[in-house]
Amino acid sequence: MRFDPVYTCYFKTNETRIADFPNLLGFVRDVYSRPAIRRSINIKHIKMHYFTSHPHLNTYAVIPTHDGPDLNVAHGRALVGRTPSMAAVALAVGAAAIATALIARRR
Numbered sequence: 296m297r298f299d300p301v302y303t304c305y306f307k308t309n310e311t312r313i314a315d316f317p318n319l320l321g322f323v324r325d326v327y328s329r330p331a332i333r334r335s336i337n338i339k340h341i342k343m344h345y346f347t348s349h350p351h352l353n354t355y356a357v358i359p360t361h362d363g364p365d366l367n368v369a370h371g372r373a374l375v376g377r378t379p380s381m382a383a384v385a386l387a388v389g390a391a392a393i394a395t396a397l398i399a400r401r402r
Contacts, residue, residue: 299363300338301345305352314364317371324370338362 303309313320326332339362347356 300359300361301342304359305345312363320364321370321372323364324366324368325372327366328370 298308299312299314303312313323327336342358342362346353346358350356
């Protein structure tokens, strides 16, 4: 939960973020969506601790405003494990259904 808002900046691991990996971000959102987990996380407290407790790394105790990716967005884990070709088929079937409905509506 703290990797993108804290580690990418504070520990200079900003080459790639969790937000750059859709499946991993979905997993993090899935875990965060569990009420017991969500209640145990206070990102403002986490950021304040990291950015103020090590003066040799952050002399002026500057705390970034960005909290990382929105963890309240739907995690989309139902799509995990689908191969790209299966996703393409699902999209094509959905597009065909929409096209059929539009044609039927015109009649």
